[in-house]
Amino acid sequence: MTLSTYSIKDLEQLSGIKAHTLRIWEQRYSLLSPKRTDTNIRYYDDNDLKLILNVALLNDNGYKISKIASMSHEEIREEVVKLTERTLTHDDQIHALTISMIELDEARFDKVVSTNILKIGFEQTMLNIIYPFMSKIGVLWQTGSINPAQEHFISNLVRQKLIVAIDGQVAKSGGKKFLLYLPEGELHEISLLFAAYIIKLKGHRVFYLGQSTPRSDLQIVYDLHRPDFLVTVITTAPSSDLVVDYINDVSNKFSDAQIIISGMQVIGHDFSFPDNVRVLNYIRDIKAYIEEIESPVHSNN
Incomplete structure (x- = not known):
């Protein structure tokens, strides 16, 4: 070498x-x-x-x-x-x-x-x-x-x-459903895998699609499982000039789900997203986010 x-x-x-x-x-x-x-x-x-x-x-x-x-x-x-x-x-x-x-x-x-x-x-x-x-x-x-x-x-x-x-975590019944994926062209998978680990650790169900997921595949899995949350990390793709349109499109197509996004293309930018989109400054904040949605105060809203 x-x-x-x-x-x-x-x-x-x-x-x-x-x-x-x-x-x-x-x-x-x-x-x-x-x-x-x-x-x-x-x-x-x-x-x-x-x-x-x-x-x-x-x-x-x-x-x-x-x-x-x-x-x-x-x-x-x-x-x-x-x-x-x-x-x-x-x-x-x-x-x-x-x-x-x-x-x-x-x-x-x-x-x-x-x-x-x-x-x-x-x-x-x-x-x-x-x-x-x-x-x-x-x-x-x-x-x-x-x-x-x-x-x-x-x-x-x-x-x-x-x-x-992730394999070491035993899925429990009764948890929320999370669909995890990366957009087409996005290959940086480490943060998404860590999110999958934390979500399973907290007792929720994970449907993991991984790298470079075509929107048509995303739609098929969504229609089949009807997840409560979509989680993605945008590090390089789509690029910063296309990312807002992309997220707005995902938000619109999956309007019944909460969309959780993180990654370099969205963090630190003054973007405005629809109400069902939540930006995490770090994907490791997924644990705090899950604890927030599990809290009794949140459940009563």
């Missing part, structure tokens, strides 16, 4: 260490060895990124930079493995996941996630570790600093964890 390349700003964003500090460490301790392009622009590779993530983790846990600089790369890595097995700081776990992504190390990823699930539960692991981790590297995916193989690797591992967690 071709190595990815990173600017010092990329290293700063992924490690949390200021570019100025990285340059000082580079000059004083020879921690990093930047390469240069044919046009003399400095860049760093996967090995540099892995090293600086490990150094950052040790430094955050009280190791002096002079001590770290005297250690071999293998000694640094061994120390990090020991740390992440005994510490539960969220930032440390996010560092460990980032390293597993760069190395495409499924066993390491699985160990970090599974350990956290055992100790703090699946929901808290998603909210406090997986989501911040994916947000942290999201910008680098979009700018091409992290290659598609690394993106797919992580997304699919998180997706697998979510599906297992």
Whole structure:
């Protein structure tokens, strides 16, 4: 696999260490060895990124930079493995996941996630570790600093964890019906899967259609099951210039249902939607929303 390349700003964003500090460490301790392009622009590779993530983790846990600089790369890595097995700081776990992504190390990823699930539960692991981790590297995916193989690797591992967690929830009778789907062309499924997990956890029924659902299929499933709620996340499709028309159309076609939407194309925009549309700033707010609709005050309205 071709190595990815990173600017010092990329290293700063992924490690949390200021570019100025990285340059000082580079000059004083020879921690990093930047390469240069044919046009003399400095860049760093996967090995540099892995090293600086490990150094950052040790430094955050009280190791002096002079001590770290005297250690071999293998000694640094061994120390990090020991740390992440005994510490539960969220930032440390996010560092460990980032390293597993760069190395495409499924066993390491699985160990970090599974350990956290055992100790703090699946929901808290998603909210406090997986989501911040994916947000942290999201910008680098979009700018091409992290290659598609690394993106797919992580997304699919998180997706697998979510599906297992969803399957572990036993459906109860008497709950509300939720139809979950992504619009045509929309493939970012992690948030929708997390919503499915929370909805099932709260004892409601989930009809899950997943990625890129044609409107005709949506209509068929709606007519068959008559769900109380439709839930969707709009990250890239439809685009911002088409999203209002799309949501208005869905609101009109499924006027008897409450439409719950989230995602980058709707959050933070001053859009006006029909009364049966509710925008959640974060899809993780679905839990609070369900508790709201289950409350006695809401039931009596």
